[in-house]
Amino acid sequence: MKVVLAGGGTAGHIEPALATAEAVRRADPGAEVTLLGTERGLETRLVPERGYELALIPPVPLPRRPSPDLLRLPMRVRSAVRQTTDVLRAKEAEVLVGFGGYVALPAYLAARRAGVPIVVHEANAKPGLANRVGARFTTFVGVATPAITLPHAQHVGIPLRRSIALLDRPASQAEGRAFFGLDPSLPTLLVFGGSQGARRINEAVDGSLDQLLEAGFQVLHAVGPARAEAASAASRPGYVPVPYVDRMDLAYAAADLAVCRAGAITCAELAAVGLPAVYVPLPHGNGEQRFNALPTVSAGGGVLVADGELTPSRLAAEVTPLLGDRARLDAMGAAAATLGRRDADDRLVDMVRRAAAQKSVGG
Template sequence: MHVVLAGGGTAGHIEPALALADALRRQDPSVGITALGTERGLETRLVPERGYELGLIPAVPLPRKPTPELITVPGRLRGTIKAAEEILLRTKADCVVGFGGYVALPGYLAAKRLGVPIIVHEANARPGLANKIGSRYAHAVAVSTPDSKLRGARYVGIPLRRSISTLDRAAVRPEARAAFGLDPNLPTLLVSGGSQGARRLNETIQAVAATLQRSGIQILHAVGPKNELPRVDNMPGMPPYVPVPYVDRMDLAYAAADMMLCRAGAMTVAELSAVGLPAAYVPLPIGNGEQRLNAQPVVKAGGGLLVDDAELTPEWVLSEVLPVLSDPHRLYEMSRAAGEFGRRDADDLLVAMVYEAIAAHRNR
C-alpha cells in the first residue's frame, strides 16, 4: 500500500500530514509514504527529517480570494498536475490525502484524473480554495471543527504529534518546570506568537510582566528566534520571568503552563485543546478571519478567552488573564472544558478513513 500526502507550504499543512504518516507507519511499517511538496516550502526540511520521501512539484500559489489572477491558475496548474500525476504513477499510489494549500490542489486533480481515491482534511474552520475544490471529488472529508460547511464532512480533529497527543501535563509538570527554571508551584503563563514570535504579544507581555510577577504569576515567554530577548531583572523572591528565543519541546512548555497567551492558528488551538490547556487567543488580523473562527468553538465551550489583536493591551491582560491565573478553581474548569472539546485521536481516525477509502475503491 502506498499513500501520497499533499499538504506542503506551511507548518499548519505539513505537521498534520506527518502525524498521519507516523500513524500509518505505526499500524503497518511497510506502508509506502510520499509527501508532495515544492522547493520553497518548509516540507523540503521537515519531511526528510521525519524519514519520509518528498516528491517535488512546481509551485502554483492560489489566491486567497477571487481575483483576476484566479483566471490564470488553470493554465499554470497544467504542468504541476502533470508532475503530480507522474509521482502518483511512479509510487502506484492507493490513496491521496490532502491537507490544503497550493500543494494539495494539484494532488487532488492528478488523483481525480488517475482514478485514485481522495481524502481531504481541513484544519481551519473556514476551508481554503484547494480543499473546497478537492472535497467535490473526495471519497471522504475530515474536518477539525464540528460545524464545518464542507459537504459530507466528518469531525475528527487535527492529527497531532505523539509527544502532544499522549501528553499527561500533570505527570510531566515537575520535569517541565525544572527544565525551564520555573518555580514548581506557582501559576504559570506561557506566551508565544508562533515560530516567528508576534510583536504585539511580545510588547504587551513585556509591559505587564513585572505586575504579573508581583501578583504571584511566573512567565515563560518564547519571543521568537528573530526577536531580541528582553532584559530581565528578576528580583530575589519574585516569581521568575523567563524569556527564551524559541521552544523546541512544546510538550514540556504545555506541561509547565497553567494558561497560554497565543495566536489562534488551527494547530495551536487543536494542540491546546487536546492537552487541556486554556488560552487567551489573539487571532492574527490577516487573511479571511479564519484564526478567530478557529478559536471560537473552544472559547464558547469555556476553554479559553478571545481578544482582537487591536484590543490586546496590558490593561486587558490584567483585567482578563490575571484573574484566571489567580483562581485555581476557574483554571481547573477552563482546563477541563478545553480538554473535553479537544481530540487526541484524529490521527487514528484518519488512518481508518484511508483504509476505508482504499477498500471501497478496490471493491467497486
C-alpha cells in the same frame, strides 16, 4: 499501503500530515509514505527530519483578488498537476490525502486524473478553496470540528504529534518546569505566537511583564527567532524568553494558562491537553482564526481578545485574575478538554484505509 500526503506550505498543513504519516506507519509498518511539497515551504526541513520522502512540485498560490497572477494561474495549475500525476504514478499511490493549501489543489486534480482515491482533511473553521474543490471528488472528508461545512464531512479532529496527543499535563508538570528552568511552584503563563512569534503579543507582554511578575507569576515566552538575541538579554527571575519552543509538550505541561494566536493546530492541541488560553486571533485572511477559537471559548475553555485590543493593560487584566484562581483554571481546562480529540490521527488513518480498499476493490 502506498500513500501520498499533500500537506506542504505552512506548519498548519505539514504537522497534521506528518502526524498522519506516523499513524499510517503504526497501522501498517510496511507502508510506503510520500509527502508532497514545494521548495519554498517548511516541509523541506521538517519532512526529512522526520524520516519521510518528500516529492517537490511547483507551488500554486491562489490569488485572493484579481491580479496578473490570476491570469497565469491556469498554466501554473496544469504544470503542477502534470508533475503531481507523475509522482502518483511513480509511487503507485493507492490513496492521496490532502490537507489544503498550495500543494493540495494540484494534488486533488492529479489524483482525480490518475484514478487515485482522495481523502480530504480540513483543519480550519473556514475551508479554503483547495479543500472545497477536493471535497467534491470524494466521500472521505475529515474535519476538525462538527461546525466545518464540507460535503460528506466527518468529525475526526486534527491529527497531532504523539508527544502532545498522549500528554498527561499534571503528571508532566514538574518535568516541564525543570526543562525550561522555571520555579516548580509558581503559577505559569505560556506565551507564544507561532513559529515566528507575534509582534502584538510580544509588545503586550513586554509592557505588562513587571505587573505579572510582581503578582507572583512566572512567564515562559516564545518570542520568535527574530528576537532571539534581545530575548536572551531580557531573561530574569520569573521570566524565561526563548526564540522557539521545540518541546511544545513540555511547554504545555509547564503552563497553567496560555496566551497565543488561534491557528487550527494551536486550538486543537490546547483542547487535547486541556490547557485554558487567552486567544488573540491573527486579524488577517478570512478571519478563520477567530472562528477556530470560538468553539473552545463558547464551551468556557478560553477567552477571546481581538488583536487590536491587546494592550499591556488588557493582557494583565485578563491574565491576572485567571492565574490567581486555581479552581477557575481547572474548570476552564476541563471545558477545553471536552472538545479535544487525541485519536484524530487514527480516525483519519481508518478513513485512509477505507479509501485505499475502495481502489483495491475497484481495480
